Amino acid sequence: MNEEIKKIEEDEINLIDLFLVLAKRKSLIIGITLTVAIITAIISLIIPPIYKAETKFLPPQQSSLTASQLLSQTVEQMTGIAPEMLGVKSISDLYAEILKSNTILDGIIDKFDLMKVYDVSYRVDARKKLLSNIEVSVDKKSGIIKLSVYDKDPKRAADMANAFVEELKNLTKNLGITEASKRRIYFEERLKEVKEELAKAEEDMKRFQEKTGTVSVEEQAKAVIGSIANLRAQIAAKEAEIKAMKTYATPNNPELKRAEEALKTLRAELSRLEAKGGSNPNPLIPTQRFPEVSKEYLRKMRDLKFYEDLYGFLLKAYEAAKLDEAKDAPVIAVIDKATPPERKAKPKRTIMVLVATISAFFFSIFIAFFKEYIEKINQDPEQKQKIETIKNYLNFSFNFKKINFKRKIFNKS
Template identity: 30%
Template sequence: MNTTFIPKPVVSACAWIADGWSAALPPLAGIAAAVAILLVVSPTYTAKTSFFPPVQSRSSAAAGIFNQLNALSALSGSSGSKTEAEQYVAMLKSRSIADAVVEKFDLGRIYGKKLPEDVREVLAKRTNVSMSSRSELIEVSVDDRDPQRAAKMAAYYIDALTSLLGRVAVTDARQRRVFFERQVDETRAKLASAEKRLRGSGVSPSAAQLDPGAAVGMVAQMNASIAAQEVRLATLRSVTGEANPATLAATSELAALKRRLAEMQAGAKTAAGDEYAGLYRDYKYNSALLELLATQLASARIDEARDGNSLQIVDFATVPQKKSKPHALIVLGTGFAIGIGLSVLAWAVARGAKDGRR
């Protein structure tokens, strides 16, 4: 090694260190410095909590309808969306939850930062949110110099997430409830409008044909009337004969009843009847749709109440008893390695100076 440009005091010190037992001084000094760092630097404690997202409880009927809606949304280009667990991770990292934690524990004062952005940045560095890709177990860990505060902050992340879930539709049951509430409101308004237009249109003479139940009842009643009239006509014919006015009148009445039955079965409609049919059909459609949506809305509300927004906590946050940082072995090992390096460097400098003198 060329030691021409190295000051003589440094060369002398290196020669002294490289001589005999003095070579052990740099490693010992490195260990001493590491111990001093461990004593001076405040320890950091890590508190952890983990949970599973709520299990989706879904009735079979509602599941079928909502699965069809999801399939339609996928066809419309909304594929590739995040899984529910990934959405929970994203919310835990959101500014809303960070601000809630900052305000709850007055972290601006603790971290010595004034700007909210700076406080959130420090909090993000001291908080880790991870998810297991296989089990979807979500873990939240918080680093802090106070073990009590670290545990409280980790636990509060769960509370803040639960509060956020109260206003963000994430669970399947809540999504269905929001969807069906909107559809029920829209359908109820359409039904009221259809009923108003139907009432204003009057009653068509063929209205019974529009209601299957009523139509069947009226046809049955008409057939009964025709049968009774035929019995009456047969009696008159046998008693009074064909030319009797009562028999002729009964014959005319029977013909009228048969014509009316033929009209009912043929479904002949007038223009006014067609308009009434459209209004009636619109009314019945919205009425049936409202009944179906109301049933699904009730099912979604039951499922949402069963979910209860309650996260499935696996590990509750507890006060850590052992510090997580700094790692004593790493600090001591680093100090010792630096000391060894200095000893080797001193030996190389001393050897180079000695060779130069030769």
């Protein structure tokens, strides 16, 4: 019982001693705390205000394997790290990583001349500065991506946030070269060529009619002309389809094999019809049945009909490829467009001053106790003697190093 009472009395004495030290050093504590608070307040007023502009958008919600593979390959090419290693688990995470890619950052740097704004000489420094001024977060439930951009100019902050989304749209559009895109590009080129040939055939027919007048041909000849021209157009369209398929399909692809079989059938049918015209592979009907003028007319009519049918086939294939491409195209839906913020985001002056004041207060308490400890040591002869001994040891070590250094210089000389 007596021991417990003694312990309580010692604790009370210790607490009283602590308060005595604080009361004794109150000027030091108050001085340090107020000084730091005032300096922090002045600094917070000098620091230029920083504004934050935010935009929210929803990435393409495609369930197709092609879109996921395409974006995964894109992130791996830009960062050199597999998306799984970066913690990328969804389409939204992939788009969030693409926003931080050098391609996107360079587009923003060039558009807003940020190397001059950030006062840097190297592009890599501008990228680091820009990355430090953006925040990208993904809502795990909805998949919505929020992009925040910090800048001294509120309008530039909003423009940069919106420009990030536009750069992302352009990049994903350029990367989205799917099978439908390849077919569309191929048919588009073929359409231009066939259109030029069709215009030439129409011009040849017009010149021929103006020169000789209209020539009547038998209905049978017209039917044969139409059949052969139609078959040739189908063959040309099928060849174009096969070439387009070979840009993305393997030789063992079932659809490619079916298309090649269909092409063989069409060629066989064309050979059967042309064989009726004699030994010449080009005549449509026996040439002995028509005078020379009729033969010329039939040749031009055949060419015109061929290019008309071929153009129609290619146009249908082109439109179908465009529809498929539109289905595969990534669509980024902007939910909230960034607008110039009215209030600054940084610095938060109240928090700055409050944190600095509290930190300075506890630091000043530490200094007060430290000074009190030094003062007590100086008053204790035994402790003072120990400090002097330590100083002597340190002084001896320092002098010993000086002597060795002088000896080395002397030996060299």
